[in-house]
Amino acid sequence: MLEKFKNVAVIGAGTMGMGIAEVAATAGHNVKVYDLNSDFAEKSKQKMMDRLNSRVQRGKISEELSQLISNHVSIVKTLSELSDSHLVIEAIVENLEIKQNLFKELQEICNVNTFYTTNTSSISVTAIASVLNQPENMIGLHFFNPAPVMQLVEVIAGLKSAQENLEAGLELCRSWKKMPVLAESTPGFIVNRVARPFYGEALKMLQEQVSNHQTIDTIMQSAGFRMGPFELMDLIGIDVNLSVSKTVYQEMFYDPRYKPSLIQQEMVYAGMLGRKSGQGFYDYQNSEQSDCVGYENLQKFDEDISNPFEKLNEHSEIEIDGCLVVLSNGQTCSQRQKSKPIAQFDLCLDYEKAEVLTLSFAGNFPQEIQQKIVALAQNTGKQVVVIDDNPALIAMRTVCMLINEAADAIENGVCSREAVDLAMQKGVNYPIGLIDWAEKLGFDKVVETLDNLYQWFGDDRYRTSSWLRKQIL
């Protein structure tokens, strides 16, 4: 790959362009970087070198490698200097017309065999490639931020992309020590599409007052995610997150599954953009934050019985004094209870490691038994959070919707099952592949939960993917 694509042009010297230039230079390519603003490009290269030098000082990389990268990356001031490029990686502003104009100009300058790629995160690769005389020469290479660190690259097939170019894209990424996954040019590709419910359900639950944002974050972290949805949205930027949601919603022809949140829209109007503006869901200027509110600590439970919460897993059915405690299934406890009063617990990937256990009870659940259940759960050393009787609680609702989206992506030919599981782990650090999680939980349980949510809300957003139904035939 190094021989085939010796000369690489990176266009756009921003966050992504400079990171990608570093990756290509590390692999030994000659990289020319062009940006409309060449002073900015020079500064951007200097910042990259400062980062690399600090890594040299910390003993993370050798002085030689840092020097090699510096020697291999040069800033050019005109597009015409890119005429000898074998491979072009475009990482400029996310705007179809501007990207198309750039490629129109490039094909006048570069060789007819030049391999064109775009790092777009949301625009159709087919649409960008449509201005080329040879659209088969273009594919998407969607890197994740920061490009030198994140292993995942989505290799995107435009409708006219040549198979051999897709294969070259995959091989190139592997030669750069990345983990490529193949995806069709569809809105949000894999990661930005499949992750939508992580934010969307959290925002909808906040709007429905299922709980507050701190509690939802704590519960989602305890379920197995590295960060809660609200702290993650604050990190990404509320405006950036809303803009991706809006694009996917529009491009999906206003499918209600992707409907953006009014809460986010209002926050953008107010300039509450997250960490970068000092205020998002959390306040970054004022360090004191209110916390997740757990159930008061009850007396240590000293009855001489084995504690059924010690061995809790998603399949547990605990019976205490004639009452059942089970994993939520998309119904409320009140809907679900028949002969016995029902309490539901929320989903965790690993109940032993989870620090928080979330429970909900039907309105008429016997008080003294509720106290006993909470006390037993607390006796395992966990914080117990009791939320109102809502369908599918918090983590179960979110994870089933994420699984549903992953299943739809497979069903609609966006990517393979293996690709979606790898992409979500390597692109956004999910603790397990979503389809693997569905298998652990039971596809029947996921379908049951989604069907119940659909019935409860009467909203097409919750329709169950037929791919999931096929798994239980």
Ligand SMILES: NC(=O)c1ccc[n+]([C@@H]2O[C@H](COP(=O)([O-])OP(=O)(O)OC[C@H]3O[C@@H](n4cnc5c(N)ncnc54)[C@H](O)[C@@H]3O)[C@@H](O)[C@H]2O)c1
């Ligand atoms: N930031 C991310 O997390 C991320 C992740 C994956 C993909 N992307 C995608 O990568 C692309 C770049 O994003 P970014 O975050 O690096 O943006 P950025 O704003 O940091 O950088 C964009 C750069 O492109 C330059 N530019 C704009 N128009 C140009 C033109 N016509 N010719 C040459 N240079 C031009 C700008 O001067 C700027 O320096 C976008 O398509 C974005 O959607 C971003």
